Amino acid sequence: MKTVKRSKVSAVWIGWVILGLLLGACVPAATPTPAVVEKPVEVTRIIEVTPTPPATPTPRFAGVTLTLLDNPEGQTENMIALQKRCEEKTGIRLNVEVVPHGEVRPKLLAALANKLPTYDLFYVDIIDLPQYAAAGYTYPLEGFLTPEMRADILPFAEKGVIYEGKWIALPWKAEWMSFVYNKKMLKDAGYDRPPRTWDELIQMSLDLKKKGIVKYPMVFSWAANYEQVTVDYVMLVKSLGGELFDAQGNPVFNQGAGVQALQLMYDMMHKYEIIDPAALTLRGGGKRRDVMLAGQGAFVFLWGTPLLVMNDPAKSPRAGEFDIALAPAGPGGPYSVAGPMGWAISAYSKNPEAAWEFLRCIAGPEGEKFMFLKEGAPPGWKSVLNDPEVSMKLKQAGGDVMLQQAAFLAMRPALPYYQEWSAAMQKAIQEVLTKQKTPQKALEEVAAYTRELKAKYGR
Amino acid sequence: MEVTIRARTNLHLLMAKSRTLRYRTRLVGLLMITPGLAMIVSLLFYPLFHSLVISLYDLNIRAPWLGPRFVGLWNYLQALSSPDVQAAAGRSLYLAAVGIGLGIPLSMAFALILNRPFPLRGLVRGLLIVPWILPGTVQGLLWSRIYDPHYGALNGVLYQLGIIRDYIPWLLDPQRALLLVALANTWATVPMMTLLYLAGLQSIPEEIYEAAQVDGAGWWARFRHITLPLLMPITLINLILKTIDALTLFDLVYVLTGGGPANATQVIGYYLYDAAFQRLEYGYASALAWLIALTAVGLTVLYSRITRPGEARL
Amino acid sequence: MIARMEIGGLLAARRWRRILAALFQILLVVGVFLFITLPLAWLVISSIASPADLLSIPPRWIPWPPDFSNYSHLLFGGEIEGTTLTTVTLRAFRFSLRNSMIVASGVTALCLLFGVLAGYAFARLQMPLGDRLLYLFLLVQMVPVIVLLIPMFLVMSRFGLLDRLEIVILLLTAFHLPFVIWILRSYFLSIPVDLEEAALVDGATRLQMLRHVILPLAVPGLFAAGVYTFMQTWNAFMIPLIFTSSETKRTVTVAIAMFIGRHYTEYGLISAAGVLASLPPALLAIFFQRYLLAGLTAGAVKG
Structure with a gap:
């Protein structure tokens, strides 16, 4: 009796392992295009190995790796394309971590409360900005900003990035x-x-x-x-x-x-x-x-x-x-x-200069223009709104009403x-x-x- | 059962026979718990110690200029005297009470039903685990679709059966909302409790029942004097299980009611999450967490006392 | 035998009673079945309802024609504009089933291994602090994980152990082990001691006895403890969330949470994801349940 039972127990275990392996193997294999699965890894690897085209002769930050924290909605195909473009431009290798929208906060706090350099770049909702800034989690941008940038920001986007008179972040998708x-x-x-x-x-x-x-x-x-x-x-x-x-x-x-x-x-x-x-x-x-x-x-x-x-x-x-x-x-x-967002640099980033360079590429006027033309994400810079290409697109999209509304936005x-x-x-x-x-x-x-x-x- | 008691005393006598044997037994026992103990200590000692220490500090990380300030047991006193904490703990205990009062009889009945042979037994028992494995968020969304004031299944069924004449916003009334949360939570935990009972039933030797039947014991007598006492250890497990579950419940409430209406369903797990991750009061949150743990262990000791007579009879 | 002969004359009545009892039993089983499946049915209905059916008043109980687009999005991907469904989100879901399977199986195996040893020791042997040690173990499990995450993250980060499924497995094992020990101890306690006594007298060592005498008898208990651990781990959220970061390491709970958007939540999709996520464990449970039942009956006949 005992031996029978023992063999049964081991058979159960074998069954478990086989079923587990089968399920484990089947599920990702069901993907019709496995090449797509590997895509982000491949992209970054190619960028690292092949020298960037002559458009950018010697990227200052080649070899630097930055980690960016985002939520799933943020990582659209266009955003991924923009990130790739900025990687090429700056020579920085970007590591993107995507976390459920409601979970960005605990995830971020686990790193920031410990003063760890886990993330270099993260987005901040306007309502969290004062808290993060007061806690000293964000790297001050004052030293990096150019006078043109200071003058270029749209009034309501400004509230999403400035706390106690200091720039904490660059404006992003001010919805x-x-x-x-x-x-x-x-x-x-x-x-x-x-x-x-x-x-x-x-x-x-x-x-x-x-x-x-x-x-x-x-x-x-x-x-x-x-x-x-x-x-x-x-x-x-x-x-x-x-x-x-x-x-x-x-x-x-x-x-x-x-x-x-x-x-x-x-x-x-x-x-x-x-x-x-x-x-x-x-x-x-x-x-x-x-x-x-x-x-x-x-x-x-x-x-x-x-x-x-x-x-x-x-x-x-x-x-x-x-x-x-x-x-x-x-x-x-x-x-x-309005619920403007901003991209901030972590106070504990090991490469704040590189992070700034990348940040400027993504959330600066150029990046925001790209995102607006691709998916209509409202920009935070005057120069983008005044851009002829942008204003034409805005008219086509019937953005008149939305734009009118932009003049009447309350802030929390x-x-x-x-x-x-x-x-x-x-x-x-x-x-x-x-x-x-x-x-x-x-x-x-x-x-x-x-x-x-x-x-x-x-x- | 008498046989068992005698056997156990025999074993103890046997062990008492020689001191060396006893010493060796202790050593073996120690060796047997070492791997598990080592794992728990190596991975959890530091975090537990850390949280215990900061529970003695006033530490709010979003206000670094206030700095961590040693406050002794102040956080504990504050948590214990806070009306919000008391109310939230009361709600959690209510969840536990509903889950136990309803869940224990129900799951025991389910186990008795499923323990007898019937067609497709394996399938039905396999399905038992599904409510429990649904992620908390999915459970929350599922129940919010059931209780939905506009497209909910509950309104739909009751309306079509003619029981209600108008759709009812079920979660609007504070007391009803808490009860509905408790019921949703019970739905998920009853299957797990049933599974534990089923395993318990399977290890009761058939001979005991046969002997009792020969003695003329009816169904109720057999249940009352054999099944119930022999399942006591499992009942204890289920009591603990449900209590931990109720004291740590968070995501179901978060998704279903958000603690509303007006905090009527804010349970202690929710309150703790809020203190730790929204308000960033880590010292206070740690103190609260230890209080929750102590409450849970206190209840466990209490449950053990209550269920002990059954265990002793074994 | 005597009793049987006494009621021999009432054979017809007995047969009727038996049929009635069988019917009653089936009725009860149907009751249990409905308790479990009615809410689940609503989940399945929501996952295959077209947008219009999802919003009909009163509800359309059988959505027709069924709309399987939620499932095809989950399994075959593609970005859907105006939702959280970016390619990244959908791709992550497919990996997550495998990861959860690895994590849940790993934790279950470790918990059962360590749990059997410690549970047996607590049930049968004299321990240094006795039951108090057991309560101490339990206290560890009962401290809400939320307040432990930040110090644990610091440790793991310092040792460079982030983003590894192995670490998730170890951490979850440490968290669930105390209760598994409790469960197993309870089942060991319910096994008659005389069997062990006999084995000990025969000169078997403790471990030999555990393996050859106790474990075979404790299979239902092991199964219950295993299911408990597997389910708890499959459902674990905070630890996998905090300690993994790349999309190839994400577990199913975290992947599903990604469908809850900043402003909009796609109910149909979450329902479909919930159904898909509960399929593998349910299939496992059904498989083992049948196997276990067969094994037990065989054992009972032989015993």
Whole structure:
């Protein structure tokens, strides 16, 4: 009996190993073009071995290897091409590490908190920039910048790269939210244009509701612990002509437009009933987009280039019904929100000069122009926007509205304690929208907490 | 079972016979745990030690000018007295309670059902592992598609069966949201618990049941006096398993509710992640982590005490 | 035998009872089956639903015609504009299944090897600190990994051990071993001691006895512990994330997390990826389950 069992156990093990090997071998082998799999490795190897063409006679940084940290969305084919171009130009060998979008932060912190030179280049979201800069994780760019560059930056992109008056990063893909509406629904209700103000939007929504076209015309996603809640609040405060902080950095969102904005959120949900209360459980632009695609909403704010998917018959059941307009205005203007990013150099990089050279190639005017022409990524430099090739392409793409919006972009506050502030704000807004607190009371509490944070972390 | 007890005492007597044998047994025991111990110590000693030390410091790495400041047990006291931590820990314990209260009977029943022969037994048992292996993110997205207020399966089923007249935003109500998170989590852990019970059932000798049957013991008596006590060690394992799982749960909540509405589902694992990676309060986060670990071990000791009578009978 | 003769007259009634019992059993099994598969069915439906079906109200339970484009994207690649689906992301997914298989098998093998030794020692031998040592082990596993990542990263980086699957395997083994020891100890405890006693009297060494007497009897326990470790490791996220960096080393959990974009998440794709990622372990489990059942029945007959 014992021997039988033992042989069975070993047979199980053999089976395990065989199955494991089979699966392991099969899965990558199923790739139709194994050559593609090897591509990035091959590319870099070729660059290293074959001397670069005479266009760049002696690259200063030949032999230097840099590591860049990015998320999957960043590494498009065009970005890969741009990186390759910059490798050729500078002689630097680039090692790209791609990490899930939500995981860039822990990954980066594991290296930076230990002061390790693991990464040379990484991107920073505007909301993280003050925190990273204050912690001393970023290499100061002041010494590298040319006066032309300082003069060339676009005003809203500037906020994404400068903290306490110092350049921390170079601007990158400054995206913002666009106001998307369903033109077919509006037409059915007898409107031939999108709403221009928040009052108009409320009127139209009530009308759409009354005519039975859509139950909850305005689509938001205000789930808990979700940055979008803060984003939408910041937008409304700015639209209503208010500010979050005064010139000394003291909270003023607990008075005037700050309170009105939260009241407007409440009214749209509970008084006019044009926002679905289920919005408090929705998270992700994908959910907002889905609601629109299912015909359960008429107005929405979406990041990036949403129409690419929404008007594509292969991906959208309502292709062709959507269009972009300027955001509805309040007394402050037709504001939307920008979420600019920047590329930064690690304070612990062993080759900051080489990193700067590479950074300039990628996120400088030339690189940004390339990325705009290839995939319409909004540039952060004036010279790129004024470039004839770019402005022509912009006109073709109907970027007029997007460009108009660029003049009205609100920014979230640059605070080294932004994470806490935003989390407190999100909680306060949720408490108001679930009828636990009044806007005034909830915002007073956030203001008090903000003052505490400022006392602790402000310098 | 009496046989077993006698056998064990015999073995101890045998071992007590000579001191050298006893000494040798100890040595053998030590040698047997050495590889595992060496591995754990070599890989984890430094990180554990490090986190223990910084838990005594006020260390927020985004404010280097404040510097690491030795604060003794302050972080621990702060964590213990924080209402947010208390609430989050309470929610985690609620998850554990639901997972245990519902999961233990359910998984035991499942194991009893699947232990009897039926067609396609291997297939069904193999499927058992799938809920457990789905990555936390996929689980979160799956349940968010089930509870979805617009296109969710739950709304769809209940609506088509005529049970609800309007779609319900399930996760909007704080208490219900926490319960639904607990249920989603239970769905994933019950299969694992079932598997452990199944293995336990398989090692109970058939003869014991046969003997009991001859004595006229009914189904319930057999379950009550044989199966249940003999499965006690496995129940202990399952209790620990579920408790660790509930205390460290993070990604399901992160994807499904984000801790909302208004922090109603913010569990301790989520709070810890927030403290460590969002707020960068490493000293505080480390103290909290050690408190979580101590709680888990405390509960384990408690569980061991509770389940011991069963073990003793073996 | 006596009992059987006594109820001999009620044979017909017994037959009915048996049929009813079989039906009842099948009913119960169907219940278990539905518990497991209903949510999974929704996952599969979501993975083959066309965009319109995904958003229909009430849901279309059987998407027709099924849309397999999510699977073809995952398996054959190509960039999809306006999504997270760059060539890089899709390529990484294919490698990841193999990597997860290597990591999970490696950790399972190591955990079982060390776990059997230590679990047996804790179950049967007198240990220096007794059960207290066991609790100490467990304490190690219960410290949330989040606070250990940064110091561990420092160590691994200093020793130049980053981006290696071997290190991921070792770290995960160290993390899961304590609980595996607990599980195995419990199963060893449930094995009658008299068998060992006999072997010891016969002059077998501890290791010989472990191999020839205990292990064959503990197969179900080993299987359960193995499945537990395999699943935990397959699902591990933070350690593979932090300690690997190149795309050829990425594990499946990390690869799937890459489909969650900055602003948009493609549900259909994530569902398809979830289905694909759970197939290899499920097939393994079904294979072993059948094998194990066959082995056990054979053993029982002979025993």
